[in-house]
Amino acid sequence: MSDPKIALAGHRFFSGIDPAIVETLAECAREVSFAAGEYLVREGEPADRFFLLEYGTVALELHRPGRDPLVLETIHEGEVVGTSWVVPPYRWSADARALDLVRAIAIDVRCLRGKSDSDPKLGYELLKRFLPLFVQRLEAVRLQLLDVYGKSPD
Amino acid sequence: MPEAQVPASQGSIMDREGLQALLDVLTSRGFGVVGPRVRDEAVVYEPIRNVADLPEGWTDRQDGGRYRLERREDRALFGYAVGPHSWKQFLFPSRQRLWQARRTETGLEFLEEPSRDERWAFLGVRACELCAIAIQDRVFLGGVHRDRSYAERRQRVFVVAVQCAEPSGTCFCVSMQAGPKATCGFDLALTELLHAGSHRFLVEAGSRVGQEVLAAIPHRPANEDERRAAEKVTALAAARMGRTLETRGIRELLQSHPEHPRWEEVASRCLSCGNCTMVCPTCFCSTVEDHSDLSGKHTERMRLWDSCFTLGFSYLHGGSVRKEIRSRYRQWMTHKLSTWFDQFGSSGCVGCGRCITWCPVGIDITEEARAMRSSLPEETAHV
Amino acid sequence: MRDPDPFVPRLFRVEEARRENADTTTLGLVPSHGEIPSFLPGQFFMLYAFGVAEIPVSVSGLSGTGRLLHTIRAVGAGSRALCRLRPGDFLGARGPYGSAWPLDRAEGDDLLLIAGGLGAAPIRSALLRALAERERYGRVVFLYGARGPTELLFRPELEGWQRRPDLEVQVTVDHAPPSWRGSVGVVPERIGHARFSPAHTTAFVCGPEVMMRFTASALLAAGVSSERIFLSMERNMKCALALCGRCQFGPAFVCREGPIFRYDRIARLLFLREI
Numbered sequence: 001m002s003d004p005k006i007a008l009a010g011h012r013f014f015s016g017i018d019p020a021i022v023e024t025l026a027e028c029a030r031e032v033s034f035a036a037g038e039y040l041v042r043e044g045e046p047a048d049r050f051f052l053l054e055y056g057t058v059a060l061e062l063h064r065p066g067r068d069p070l071v072l073e074t075i076h077e078g079e080v081v082g083t084s085w086v087v088p089p090y091r092w093s094a095d096a097r098a099l100d101l102v103r104a105i106a107i108d109v110r111c112l113r114g115k116s117d118s119d120p121k122l123g124y125e126l127l128k129r130f131l132p133l134f135v136q137r138l139e140a141v142r143l144q145l146l147d148v149y150g151k152s153p154d
Numbered sequence: 155m156p157e158a159q160v161p162a163s164q165g166s167i168m169d170r171e172g173l174q175a176l177l178d179v180l181t182s183r184g185f186g187v188v189g190p191r192v193r194d195e196a197v198v199y200e201p202i203r204n205v206a207d208l209p210e211g212w213t214d215r216q217d218g219g220r221y222r223l224e225r226r227e228d229r230a231l232f233g234y235a236v237g238p239h240s241w242k243q244f245l246f247p248s249r250q251r252l253w254q255a256r257r258t259e260t261g262l263e264f265l266e267e268p269s270r271d272e273r274w275a276f277l278g279v280r281a282c283e284l285c286a287i288a289i290q291d292r293v294f295l296g297g298v299h300r301d302r303s304y305a306e307r308r309q310r311v312f313v314v315a316v317q318c319a320e321p322s323g324t325c326f327c328v329s330m331q332a333g334p335k336a337t338c339g340f341d342l343a344l345t346e347l348l349h350a351g352s353h354r355f356l357v358e359a360g361s362r363v364g365q366e367v368l369a370a371i372p373h374r375p376a377n378e379d380e381r382r383a384a385e386k387v388t389a390l391a392a393a394r395m396g397r398t399l400e401t402r403g404i405r406e407l408l409q410s411h412p413e414h415p416r417w418e419e420v421a422s423r424c425l426s427c428g429n430c431t432m433v434c435p436t437c438f439c440s441t442v443e444d445h446s447d448l449s450g451k452h453t454e455r456m457r458l459w460d461s462c463f464t465l466g467f468s469y470l471h472g473g474s475v476r477k478e479i480r481s482r483y484r485q486w487m488t489h490k491l492s493t494w495f496d497q498f499g500s501s502g503c504v505g506c507g508r509c510i511t512w513c514p515v516g517i518d519i520t521e522e523a524r525a526m527r528s529s530l531p532e533e534t535a536h537v
Numbered sequence: 538m539r540d541p542d543p544f545v546p547r548l549f550r551v552e553e554a555r556r557e558n559a560d561t562t563t564l565g566l567v568p569s570h571g572e573i574p575s576f577l578p579g580q581f582f583m584l585y586a587f588g589v590a591e592i593p594v595s596v597s598g599l600s601g602t603g604r605l606l607h608t609i610r611a612v613g614a615g616s617r618a619l620c621r622l623r624p625g626d627f628l629g630a631r632g633p634y635g636s637a638w639p640l641d642r643a644e645g646d647d648l649l650l651i652a653g654g655l656g657a658a659p660i661r662s663a664l665l666r667a668l669a670e671r672e673r674y675g676r677v678v679f680l681y682g683a684r685g686p687t688e689l690l691f692r693p694e695l696e697g698w699q700r701r702p703d704l705e706v707q708v709t710v711d712h713a714p715p716s717w718r719g720s721v722g723v724v725p726e727r728i729g730h731a732r733f734s735p736a737h738t739t740a741f742v743c744g745p746e747v748m749m750r751f752t753a754s755a756l757l758a759a760g761v762s763s764e765r766i767f768l769s770m771e772r773n774m775k776c777a778l779a780l781c782g783r784c785q786f787g788p789a790f791v792c793r794e795g796p797i798f799r800y801d802r803i804a805r806l807l808f809l810r811e812i
């Protein structure tokens with residue numbers, strides 16, 4: 001496997017990041033891969049990681065009794081899987097399943113927490129990159145909720 | 155339809171008998187004459203045959219939401235302003251068949267409307283109404299797609315204008331540069347001259363057909379006094395407008411204030427009844443309906459007047475775009491005074507005052523324009 | 538000689554009726570007499586279902602066999618009646634009307650064709666034209682959002698497009714069952730993942746108004762110039778001749794200046810309510 005430092009610095013999510021921070025992040029990072037159909041995480045489990053997708057696609061799914069699971073969102077190369085680690089109760093709020101062969105950098109959040117507590121710059125940098133993600137997701141969810149392609153626009 | 159301008163005539167004089175002769179000549183030339191007459195306590199436009207059909211000795215008192223006929227002290231035939239009717243009902247009927255379709259052995263067949271040879275002569279057209287007709291000409295004939303039925307009706311119309319002597323309380327044609335003097339767009343124009351027991355008309359011809367018709371009725375050249383008296387009629391009328399509307403910058407003013415609180419205010423009074431659009435001589439919006447017979451083999455495509463005040467007007471599947479009355483009034487007034495310029499190169503309002511008079515709650519377009527302007531700082535108000 | 542009456546439809550015969558999904562059908566039409574009227578991608582016709590209604594419908598393309606294609610979603614009386622037509626049936630059609638996608642103006646640019654739901658119909662005719670003249674453009678990207686996988690239009694064709702090396706296709710749906718292999722999410726989110734150079738990109742967008750607003754914002758955020766974004770608008774229509782007044786959108790008649798508008802020219806109106 002390649003050097004996580006190079007992979008991290010080259011990932012779109014961390015584009016333009018301070019190399020010093022990459023050093024720190026790399027200490028908590030490792031490369032992982034999942035075969036098609038494998039779960040990256042399961043709803044309800046502790047959210048102790050997030051993933052930077054290098055290639056492949058991941059589906060966030062909710063399962064519903066008596067009905068087919070529903071895919072809420074797909075996450076693609078260059079994007080991030082996992083935001084539940086940011087806020088309590090630090091548990092995954094959906095299943096994340098690999099749709100095809102997925103390769104990613106997994107960041108260990110417990111490792112990271114220890115470091116960001118002592119390094120406010122790291123915490124700020126992470127927040128700066130995750131916040132737009134939340135806003136984008138919120139807007140997207142709004143649009144989905146509107147069901148704009150449905151028959152009655154109400 | 156008046157063709158190319160003819161040299162300005164010096165004016166001729168005819169008397170009441172001359173007017174009857176005019177009606178007779180027009181009838182004998184195949185025109186169906188429509189003109190003013192009193193019906194249901196209003197002056198309306200209907201077929202007429204004789205001078206006796208005209209609203210002799212009547213005038214109208216008008217204000218916001220009010221219209222009343224009153225007796226005049228003289229025997230004027232055209233001593234009123236305008237009533238609820240306008241000439242658009244003849245050129246653009248409120249209900250009209252566009253075409254028919256029929257199922258046949260082999261499929262389907264569309265039947266065009268035959269050309270009809272009805273020819274109207276309009277008697278008593280006011281200056282503002284000539285402007286309104288010119289505006290509708292631009293709507294129906296000025297674009298890429300011409301309305302054929304309008305064109306066919308329009309080109310055969312003979313217009314007898316009557317200069318205004320008696321503007322009503324809701325008139326503001328002077329503000330809209332649409333009156334009170336008719337200067338073109340007519341075949342003949344009459345100025346009614348009532349003086350010390352004499353009752354005469356100064357007649358001007360505005361087209362070659364007009365000259366021909368005039369030649370067929372008894373008349374004599376007008377003298378200088380008579381010409382001056384005629385001038386005075388419209389000059390006095392111009393000075394007695396019931397309303398005014400400041401048009402400077404109105405186009406920008408309305409389009410740049412779609413969220414002005416005044417829209418909300420007027421919406422609290424407006425019933426969205428659409429009366430203003432029905433009586434307006436320039437409003438042209440329409441809808442279509444299919445009327446099928448019981449066999450299901452034959453259907454008629456009908457066109458009917460419609461109003462931007464109805465909920466269905468802006469319907470898209472799932473709901474209407476303009477749900478609130480506020481948006482509908484804004485659409486109407488902005489269209490009349492502003493976006494009409496973008497679409498047809500002129501104002502959509504001629505200042506006839508009908509929308510004010512026939513609004514059941516007396517909403518006044520001139521007042522709304524004033525309120526909107528006065529609530530804004532000078533520079534934005536005048537743009 | 539009388540002028541022609543612009544209100545009277547021409548007689549057309551249905552030659553094919555292809556079901557696209559649960560409520561949408563593509564009709565292939567040929568005139569009973571005379572030539573197929575020539576049209577530009579983005580323009581629409583007024584289609585008349587006998588005894589029911591006449592409604593505006595965009596051209597979704599011209600078939601290989603020269604049929605005029607219209608893709609219609611059954612939402613009300615008129616569209617339902619049209620969707621029920623079968624090969625051999627007749628209908629009335631008049632047109633084409635309205636403005637077209639500015640494919641010539643976009644020459645040399647990357648072309649971003651973005652459709653939401655039924656918006657794929659008018660976008661399809663632009664896509665087909667662009668693919669037929671592929672060398673005129675830089676990258677060509679087709680971004681297509683739908684409610685769910687079963688609601689996608691033009692499915693067989695979509696697969697063909699996805700295989701083309703000279704076309705990037707991104708399909709995304711609002712919700713999907715786990716069997717769906719494609720993307721789940723909304724169109725504006727996909728824009729950041731498409732490959733195009735924003736400074737030299739022309740975007741055509743057609744879909745529900747809300748989707749177009751969000752999409753236009755995302756395009757602007759990505760660096761596409763507001764003068765190179767074009768939207769296709771809808772308003773109630775009865776005549777398509779600029780004679781009935783129904784389709785007014787601010788100072789414009791959607792049937793005459795539209796349906797395709799340049800974004801910067803209507804941006805102000807787009808964000809006003811009930812215009």
Ligand SMILES: Cc1cc2nc3c(=O)[nH]c(=O)nc-3n(C[C@H](O)[C@H](O)[C@H](O)COP(=O)(O)OP(=O)(O)OC[C@H]3O[C@@H](n4cnc5c(N)ncnc54)[C@H](O)[C@@H]3O)c2cc1C
Binds near residue numbers: 591592594658
């Ligand atoms: C430029 C343009 C292109 C269009 N292209 C397509 C297309 O390719 N495929 C397609 O399925 N639909 C298209 N539409 C929408 C289609 O015209 C409407 O779905 C249709 O008019 C609904 O009529 P209805 O009788 O089925 O429904 P109803 O809900 O019964 O509608 C009643 C009447 O309201 C009006 N109306 C309702 N919705 C609309 C609307 N969205 N736009 C305009 N008038 C409306 C029509 O006059 C219609 O006759 C287009 C609309 C426009 C303006």
Ligand code: SF4
Binds near residue numbers: 433435503505506510
């Ligand atoms: S808007 Fe009112 S005043 Fe103006 S032309 Fe129409 S009816 Fe007359």
Ligand code: SF4
Binds near residue numbers: 425429430517
């Ligand atoms: S302004 Fe008056 S006439 Fe016009 S819709 Fe409102 S209430 Fe009716």
Ligand code: FES
Binds near residue numbers: 773780
């Ligand atoms: S549809 Fe009649 S004016 Fe546009």
